[in-house]
Amino acid sequence: MLRLELRPEPSRLMMFASPMLAALAMLLTGSILFSFLGQDPLQGFYVYFIKPATTLYGIGELLLKATPLTLCGVGLALGFRANVWNIGADGQLTMGAIAGGCVALYFQDVDSAWILPLMILAGALGGMAWAAIPALLRTRFNTSEILVSLMLVYVAYLYLSYLVHGPLRDPDGFNFPQSKMFADAALLPILVEGLRTNAAFLVALLLTVGAWFFSTRTFAGYRMQVSGMAPAAAVYAGFSEQRNVWLAFMISGAMAGMAGVGEVAGPIGQLQPSVSPGYGFAAIIVAYVGRLHPVGVLLAALLMSLLYIGGESAQMEMQLPSAITGLFQGMLLFYLLAADLFIHYRFKPAHSSATRATPVSRGEIAS
């Protein structure tokens, strides 16, 4: 019999190596999977992980898809570090898209340079307003922010659906549920001619740097880190838990909201019944694979984006089922969690231990 025992000191090196290990294990299992599906593993590997990035357009698409993942992921990571669990980024993204979209549709006939900044601001506020609900309930009534933020995702979806079926429906659109296409002034500028990557990517980069600065160079960021790593010490130091909850939700809400604007004012160009294929949820994986560090999150978002796009090319060229994308994403998180478990715990033969091993009951999985 083997038991798990808490390590006295988790290895810092391994903490940063574990995403690499997880990715490696995912690739290994993936190639076994490819051979079971009757494909040459090397060819599968090439089509899945290399080919999408071999053209300029492909790279543009990777960056485009990584943008909302980065925005949501960086915001979530700040909160997760402080043990504040915002699971509802997809809802905040949707509300941001609605707020930004309303601005675009209201100023349909205005051709002015301030429309886009106004849309981004509206999007951030929309996301924050939606994030304020779980923050308020948590700080006032100690309600679980995990449940509240998650449930509100579906409310946001339904609200968007109501709007495009009703008040915001395109009057010339044969009663199909979609808004008018946004005017050119309400579309984010494209960075490179011929690609779809737009200015939202630059915003994401800027905010990633900003988030790094916030968490390592400001006192508010420091307070949040301490609260996450040592809650008792934080209380002793007089750091307010409520302030952390609010900060975490406001930052992640604003960033998710901006991600929503990036989608509707970017590749979509209108409001439609669904604006996100679950970026807010995928961002949770992204945040953890990125070790809750802004730069790590950016890299993880690129990897995640590659997993999505690689799945498409695997379908096209090797006729593999679409479920393979979900499989790869799931494997990545699974191996990461497994690796993290062994960073914090180690096996110990049960009979030789004088003190009983600590059961796995710690809430947090990563640092």
Next chain:
Amino acid sequence: MKRRNFFALTTLAAASLLAFSTPLRAAEPLKVGFVYVGPIGDAGWTYAHDQGRLALEKALGAQVKTTYVESVPEGADSERVIRKLATEGNKLIFTTSFGYMNPTEKVAKAFPNVIFEHATGYKTAKNMGNYEARFYEGAYLLGVVAGKMTKKNSLGIVASFPIPEVLRNINAFTLGAQSVNPAIKTKVIWVNSWYDPAKERQAAETMIAQGVDVLGQNTDSPATLQVAQEKGIYAFGWDSDMVKFAPKSHLTANTLDWSNHYIETAKAVIAGTWKPKETRGGLKEGWIKMSPLNAAVSADATKAFEAKKKAMIEGSFTPFQGPIKDQTGAIKVAAGATMPLKELMSMNFYVEGVEGSIPK
């Protein structure tokens, strides 16, 4: 890989040179791409499209080479997938869901030499046509059977999204039932999804509890039928034959067969005669097929069903011919008239006999 690309390029160049110099030589197979909104699975909307793709491969053999991408979300991703199919050398691309309309239009502009066919939308371009089945014809026939088989005069529909296509089906179903049984009423529950077995099941159970004894659906999963079978009432298959999920309850199914359209379109593209147009097909064109009637369907109902089916195939009858009243009793289509295509395409009302109101 550079070298491989180089060889690919030179062979491509050589091939195109050959193609230009000797136009009569047997050409490369036509590459045809398909974009699906759901997983293919073994029933429903995407399954029916994939059956059409397989029929195309079977009919044209080495003349075509098909590729598909399934479960493509209707947001920002679809444009990339459509574009990728075009870049990979597909010369004919079918995009099979309404939400792909604007992305298809965008990619069509960028690839003037590729032909695009979009299902269930309303836009066309120089190299983009659209196609849609008159699915309400089948829905009407289901209504005829339902109107005859109901004992409580209460029908129900598990509906997906309140868009014109689905409203046409609900209305046609109700009109069909009223044609044989003026007393019937139709209840509708919206599940806001094309495929959500749990919600579909719940909606079906709710309506049965409210006294509905024949259920229709405009969703993709067999959940409604399975509930019907458990509760001992009747229901219908949708998009594809679903009899295996509920052999006792499955009265018939309104099924789609895209084979004709896919084969004809590919032939036209190969022959160089393709023109952008809005293609519509129904019972007559073989786009809609009714599954065999269940043994439980009475002789009386069978007769009414066959008569209406024949009339629609002959063209002497269409479900939306007057007199048709809306819920308020106002005349929507006068007696002797048929509904104009534009109104049909943008339908946004319930006919008399449907209960509740369209969600806004």
